[in-house]
Amino acid sequence: MSDGNFLGRRKGLLLVVSGPAGSGKGTVMKLLMQDPDSFALSVSATTRAPGKNEVDGREYFFVSRERFEEMIAKKELLEYTDYLGNYYGTPRAPAEAVLGTGRHLLLEIDVDGGRQIKAAFPEAVLVMIVPPGAAEQERRLRTRARDSEESILRRLERAKAELTEAEHYDYVIVNETGEAEKTADVFRAIVAAEMASVRRIPDLKERYYAN
Ligand code: 5GP
Numbered sequence: 001m002s003d004g005n006f007l008g009r010r011k012g013l014l015l016v017v018s019g020p021a022g023s024g025k026g027t028v029m030k031l032l033m034q035d036p037d038s039f040a041l042s043v044s045a046t047t048r049a050p051g052k053n054e055v056d057g058r059e060y061f062f063v064s065r066e067r068f069e070e071m072i073a074k075k076e077l078l079e080y081t082d083y084l085g086n087y088y089g090t091p092r093a094p095a096e097a098v099l100g101t102g103r104h105l106l107l108e109i110d111v112d113g114g115r116q117i118k119a120a121f122p123e124a125v126l127v128m129i130v131p132p133g134a135a136e137q138e139r140r141l142r143t144r145a146r147d148s149e150e151s152i153l154r155r156l157e158r159a160k161a162e163l164t165e166a167e168h169y170d171y172v173i174v175n176e177t178g179e180a181e182k183t184a185d186v187f188r189a190i191v192a193a194e195m196a197s198v199r200r201i202p203d204l205k206e207r208y209y210a211n
Contacts, residue, residue, distance in 0.1 A: 006208050007201065012104040013194055014121050016114045019129035020159030021147075022140040024175040024183070028129060029108055031184040040098040041106045045071060048086035051146045061091070079109070079116035084154050088113070104191060111165035118168070125194050126169040129183065132176050134159075140177075 019025040032039045045061040047068050056062050063071075068087045071077050080089030090107055098105045107117065117124050131137035137159065141152045166172055171190050175183040198204065 006210070007204075008207065009102050010195070010200075012099060012102050013191060014099065014117065014124040015104055015106050015191070016117050016124055016126045017106055017108045017129060018111050018114050018126070018162065018165075018169070019175075020131065020137065020162045021152075021155035022137040022144075022159075023129045023131050024140065024180055025108060025129040027180045028175060028183050028187060029106060031180060032106065032187060036103075038103060039106055040101075040103045041108065042090055042095050042098075044088050044090055044109065045077070046086060046088045048088075078107075078120070079113045081110055081112040081116075083110050083112075084151070084158060090117075111162050111168075114165070115168065123200075125190070126171070127187065127190060128162075128166050128169045128172045129175050130163065130166070130172060132174055136177060 017025055017029065029041055033041055043057065043059070043061060045063050045068060047063060047065050048060075050056065050060070050062050054060065054062075065087065068080075068089065071089065071091075072080060076092055077089035078092045078095055080087060082088075088110070090109060090113065095105055095107070107113070109117070111128075114126050118126060131140060134156075138152075138156060141147065141155060147155065173183050173186050173190075194200065201207075
């Protein structure tokens with residue numbers, strides 16, 4: 001990710017991506033990951049059971065509660081939370097490795113995790129991706145057929161709490177149905193704007209004259 005000018009190689013962004021169940025954020029992340037030179041997606045650890053098409057080490061590291069609690073005790077997680085009765089957390093070592101490379105690190109985590117990341121890393125950028133409305137959200141959850149009826153109802157309820165947290169986020173994008181590409185475009189625009197922010201280039205003049 002060399003800028004090819006006097007700004008040279010710079011640190012990537014720490015990007016938190018949250019959104020209620022059915023927001024389609026997973027699809028948007030897949031689109032961003034078509035450019036692996038620019039983006040890396042953190043793989044979380046979780047104690048929830050794998051879904052039908054999920055692979056250990058790809059969507060998540062699926063671990064036991066004992067192992068997860070060991071990760072907490074050994075401070076192996078950047079943040080973690082209890083989401084509807086299961087633990088979810090961001091492994092520290094791979095995240096730190098990515099940030100050293102200049103790529104942008106995507107953390108697809110809930111609002112509780114977002115709050116923890118912002119407290120520990122004030123320079124993090126928090127983006128919320130939301131469905132176009134409650135009815136469409138419910139339709140999406142029912143058609144993806146991953147969750148049980150009980151889980152769907154709990155996720156819909158939980159969505160209300162997630163939306164309350166939107167005000168603590170830096171950006172919100174409405175992911176219209178069938179428009180994930182457009183959402184990914186807006187996301188890339190946010191990344192470009194953040195990288196152009198003078199707040200992130202305190203040494204602009206020094207860099208300019210160092211050539
Ligand atoms: P799901 O069970 O649908 O895969 O994930 C449930 C929720 O947990 C989603 O909002 C997802 O973004 C969030 N989540 C996934 N990984 C993590 C993590 O490492 N930390 C936190 N705080 N939330 C996570």
